[in-house]
Amino acid sequence: MTDVPMTDAPLLDRSGPVDPAAETLTLPPVPAAPADGVPLAALETREVSAWFGARKVLERVSLAMTAGEVTALIGPSGCGKSTYLRILNRMHEMVRGAALSGEVLLDGDDVYRPGRRPAEVRRRIGMVFQRPNPFPAMSIRDNVSSGLKLAGIKVSREEREHLVETSLRRAGLWDEVSSRLQTPGGSLSGGQQQRLCIARSLAVSPDILLMDEPCSALDPTSTRRVEETIAELRGRLTIVIVTHNMQQAQRVSQSCAFFLATHDTPGRIVEAGPTEQLFGAPRDRRTADYVNGRFG
Template identity: 95%
Template sequence: MLAGLETREVSAWFGARKVLERVSLAMPAGEVTALIGPSGCGKSTYLRILNRMHEMVRGAALSGEVLLDGDDVYRPGRRPAEVRRRIGMVFQRPNPFPAMSIKDNVASGLKLAGIKVTRDEREHLVETSLRQAGLWDEVAGRLEAPGGSLSGGQQQRLCIARSLAVSPDILLMDEPCSALDPTSTRRVEETIAELRGQLTIVIVTHNMQQAQRVSQTCAFFLATHDTPGRIVEHGPTEQVFHHPRDQRTSDYVNGRFG
């Protein structure tokens, strides 16, 4: 059964500075939710709150609930490592272990998550994860090559495969194509489309065309110089882009500010 993710009244601070204000959002199971909005409006902070990476920053604090299948990931006694296994993260820039082989890069996710498998299970997971990430056909004959020998787009898909190896319920993606060329971007988007229905994906993107191509649900964040980030509007992607309820949403998606 696919897992859904929801936040209720989430606010966040870095020291005394409030960066998010009472964000409530449901991210439907098995769908892609895009988070859009100008730089500095709290999208990436919100994404990191979802798998408890926000609390790793000195002086960071938050309030509210983050519910994974109805269970708060911040409840007392819940282990952050277990949360991060179920809610994986792909970062803006590819971050494979450059000297480690392609195969070991994928399998490193298992070790980091403390998942013990047999040699045969490990081999199967490596292949399955690389296939899911759309990379298998390109690297099957050179699995012992260093991860750093791959192109930027391939390295990003390798990082996706590493995240998938631990069988997460949710995959968070923080501008995963911002450092990639158009061809690599297309391949990552194809991977996202193929993963839809297998797990729940939340992606931060500044590319409005990409948000429309890959997502089914969209949330528009906005902040001003004296107010923290908050959601102005959210709903089906088609509605947010073509029939927005708020004029600020219309202005942003049509390139009139931001």
């Protein structure tokens, strides 16, 4: 799989005209950790519905994702979780015929408002995909710095080297690859490749990190390392993860949202709240049935 190009071409009916300004994005400093008292970015959707052509796939989804925490999206296959995740950073609009209504608010500002550049949104809201997708022939170093190029960010060579090391450290990979940064990214194990993709996303200093089943193709040991990386990133940025692994949702998240769809109704949130409550004392019987493995 290759990276989705960070195009500014509007395909989604909901989006307005794109700002013609083409200034190079300015790279913010990379802190070791958020300064005390500095709020992290919050993400919220209000009454979001989505369509692919005439088919409605999401119905009036409202959800607040707490800044600095991990929110897990759970539910059976086909209930709209991954579509919802892609709506959060405007990847939904890259599918022709896609449309949506409602608002996606990043710190209170709608990411789909007219004139807002999709590339700027995708820099602030990064994405890690289900299967690791490094550029296999590109070196580890260049894989990480390619995120800067995709986002249109220019830095000096010294700044780039600092960002490569910082991003690999934050992704929990530096100690394993620091002596072989020139080797191809494709030479790494599956779990290392996934953490390399996380490092590439972190290189552009996102406020939000979206993760679409990041461990589904990994062995248990690699899954543990990725989960450790998620735990280390918590508090530094806001994370939203789609997972089918109920134990993983309990381990890594502080909040959960349970999505459900039927053959004749689009996906919607049945219940959302603290992870401990959703798994320990769910309010809706359908939630209890799902988290206890009675369907799905």
